[in-house]
Amino acid sequence: MWIRVRLxxxxxxxxxxxxxxxxxxLAMLLPLATAIGYSEWxxxxxxxxxxxxxxxxxxxxxxxxxxxxxLSHSHALVLTALGWLAASAAAAVPLAAxxxxxxxxxxxxxxxxxxxxxxxxxxxxxxxxxxxxxxxRHLLHLIGGQGIVVAALSLAVGLRGGAFSLYLAEGRDExxxxxxxxxxxxxxxxxxxxxxxxxxxxFGVNTYMGMEPQRGILHAFWISIAAYDTGGFAPQSxxxxxxxxxxxxxxxxxxxxxxxxxxxxxxxxxxxxRRELWRNMETRVLAFNILLLAALTAVGFAASQTFSDxxxxxxxxxxxxxxxxxxxxxxxxxxxxxxxxxxGPALAAVMLAMAAGGAASSTAGGIKALRLGVTLKSxxxxxxxxxxxxxxxxxxxxxHLGERFLTPEMTTTxxxxxxxxxxxxxxxxxxxxxxxxxxxxxxxxxxxAAANVGxxxxxxxxxMPTGLKIVYMFQMWIGRLEFIAALTLFAQFxxxxxxxxxxxxx
Amino acid sequence: MMLTRPxxxxxxxxxxxxxxxxxxxxAQVEITDDPLTPAAVVALPNDSDGETILMQGEAIGESLRxxxxxxxxxxxxxxxxxxVYMTAADAEKISSYGRHGSFGDSVRVIGVLNRWCPEHAGxxxxxxxxxxxxxxxxxxENPIQPWKAIVGIILAVVxxxxxxxxxxxxxxxxx
Numbered sequence: 001m002w003i004r005v006r007l008x009x010x011x012x013x014x015x016x017x018x019x020x021x022x023x024x025x026l027a028m029l030l031p032l033a034t035a036i037g038y039s040e041w042x043x044x045x046x047x048x049x050x051x052x053x054x055x056x057x058x059x060x061x062x063x064x065x066x067x068x069x070x071l072s073h074s075h076a077l078v079l080t081a082l083g084w085l086a087a088s089a090a091a092a093v094p095l096a097a098x099x100x101x102x103x104x105x106x107x108x109x110x111x112x113x114x115x116x117x118x119x120x121x122x123x124x125x126x127x128x129x130x131x132x133x134x135x136x137r138h139l140l141h142l143i144g145g146q147g148i149v150v151a152a153l154s155l156a157v158g159l160r161g162g163a164f165s166l167y168l169a170e171g172r173d174e175x176x177x178x179x180x181x182x183x184x185x186x187x188x189x190x191x192x193x194x195x196x197x198x199x200x201x202x203f204g205v206n207t208y209m210g211m212e213p214q215r216g217i218l219h220a221f222w223i224s225i226a227a228y229d230t231g232g233f234a235p236q237s238x239x240x241x242x243x244x245x246x247x248x249x250x251x252x253x254x255x256x257x258x259x260x261x262x263x264x265x266x267x268x269x270x271x272x273x274r275r276e277l278w279r280n281m282e283t284r285v286l287a288f289n290i291l292l293l294a295a296l297t298a299v300g301f302a303a304s305q306t307f308s309d310x311x312x313x314x315x316x317x318x319x320x321x322x323x324x325x326x327x328x329x330x331x332x333x334x335x336x337x338x339x340x341x342x343x344g345p346a347l348a349a350v351m352l353a354m355a356a357g358g359a360a361s362s363t364a365g366g367i368k369a370l371r372l373g374v375t376l377k378s379x380x381x382x383x384x385x386x387x388x389x390x391x392x393x394x395x396x397x398x399x400h401l402g403e404r405f406l407t408p409e410m411t412t413t414x415x416x417x418x419x420x421x422x423x424x425x426x427x428x429x430x431x432x433x434x435x436x437x438x439x440x441x442x443x444x445x446x447x448x449a450a451a452n453v454g455x456x457x458x459x460x461x462x463x464m465p466t467g468l469k470i471v472y473m474f475q476m477w478i479g480r481l482e483f484i485a486a487l488t489l490f491a492q493f494x495x496x497x498x499x500x501x502x503x504x505x506x
Numbered sequence: 507m508m509l510t511r512p513x514x515x516x517x518x519x520x521x522x523x524x525x526x527x528x529x530x531x532x533a534q535v536e537i538t539d540d541p542l543t544p545a546a547v548v549a550l551p552n553d554s555d556g557e558t559i560l561m562q563g564e565a566i567g568e569s570l571r572x573x574x575x576x577x578x579x580x581x582x583x584x585x586x587x588x589x590v591y592m593t594a595a596d597a598e599k600i601s602s603y604g605r606h607g608s609f610g611d612s613v614r615v616i617g618v619l620n621r622w623c624p625e626h627a628g629x630x631x632x633x634x635x636x637x638x639x640x641x642x643x644x645x646x647e648n649p650i651q652p653w654k655a656i657v658g659i660i661l662a663v664v665x666x667x668x669x670x671x672x673x674x675x676x677x678x679x680x681x
Contacts, residue, residue: 022665025665040606040648041648041650042648042649042650042651043606043648045650045651045652045654045655045658046654048654048655048658048659048662049654049655049657049658049661050658051658051662052657052658052659052660052661052662052665053658053661054665055661055662055664055665055666055669056661056662056664056665056668057665058665059664059665059666059668059669059672060665060668062668062669062672063668063671063672063675066672066675066676066679067676067679068676097654124585125585126585127566127567127582127587127604127605128604128605128606128609128646129606130606130648131606208571209570209571210568210569210570210571210577211568211570212568215568236566236567236580236587237582237585237586237587238580238587238589241589241629241630242567242580242587242589243570244570244572244578244589244626244629245570246627306552306555306621306622306628307622307624307628308622308624309624309627309628311627312622312624312627312628313628315627315628316627316628332629333630334548334586334630336548336549337621337630340551340552341552341621341622
């Protein structure tokens, strides 16, 4: 039965959206401190403006509901969908004021791209951007990578009931610890461990390469966040090409792979069960896909007769397949080279890797290895069932944090999400082509946006059509939420204009 | 074996083609010519690999260690930057690099373009043979706009008052 939204429900949702917006305002204190620390007084004012805006708007929204309320599952879905948009809108204010964006829409594009850990950017003159603005862009990866709901839950910000519904609404599969607040804190703990390790090693690399220590530490921190949170932003317009270092690539690959692993798997390994790492179906699917697609990319490079050194072809191929598969989007080639120099199999392999995505319950986007594994298993199951006698009962098992039996519900859910991603990828590609871009680059960019990757074939730029900017923003948002929360929001919007007898369950 | 006159002519033409023309091509690039921007270099067709080119751009960030005696300097132009592999002595000529507070030196280089450099793991780079500083970098103006602080503080105060109202109302009727 469809349940219609009431004014009271809207007030509850707006109240919690307001809390998210205030949270974004509080997070702006870190780039403000960075601006003060590095004497970037012009940029400091952008954060005073941004934080003030977030506090005023956020508190006004909080005022819409003054009684203590409990969130229902439907509230959680709509709140999550709206929360990401509202947080992006507030986060875009200091970026828009920075002078590095052509319009507020461009700044909003970057804020949404940052929070959804996509990494596509419309920034201008990035190489002269203030440290504080780069701190904010990368901090958005950190907040969004864990999930803004996870960020709020870990602080237990004003949430009374409905916490687990919110956690699930953000595309997480299951809780790691019995209490959802402890679960979200564990996610932050794992993130902190990897970001600290990455920052320390990359600081050493940067200093060795010749960066000043105060600059080297910031770059190390930002790249660690962008790689672990599978974001893809970088403080220089050349992205990962700027650093010219094998060691840099090695450390960022380590962080990307760690970031794309399921947080539950991190927890199992943390508890001492290292065998789970090799037995887990997700890990196996990821490893198989990455090896296959890296080989295909290397073959594509060889076919394009570009790299004379096979080692370089393998190195470039593996780096970009890992960057694409993990949903990170760091790149060491120019966007125009994908079609102009490499083309064919390499391009196809990178698109397939982006579309597939990382593990479930991770910071990565895309279809996810668990769903691909479940779908493959169900195909095998169907074939077995066709060959078996009519009276035989066929069961299929797989290992994912323990032995599990394949159920029709799992197969259906996985298939639905795969179809929805496929429709989103193709639709975005068709829209890009309708704007006059080549089919290959339009599909590449569409998959990159919807799977929250951030690799670009060159379409994403401040000069791209406004309509296409909005399409990619929509794709980044709906891809990050894995459809259900966003579709619930649309359904409620449609139902608001239809007569109904019901009300939301609470 | 005796060479006939036509044979000698053909051999001479072949020798010219093999040795002289590439030399002429190299000689065609002069530091005083009109340089390409980094964006234009990246947009060159893929058969430009191995060509000698003249490029000018703003040095950004810092010079990075390449190997003993060489540094990497990234040159920016039209919002695209290209890495240039140059001697440490050439890199030392650069006094300013582009950052938030400064524009870097404008640097002109003649060098060999490698779209997939065999020496540097397939990087897109330029191996410089000549480096000239065209102009020194400048301080970059980042104007302070006080209205942002005024509006921001007013909004923060409004937000604080709103939140106090919220707390007051919640205390009066918690459920």
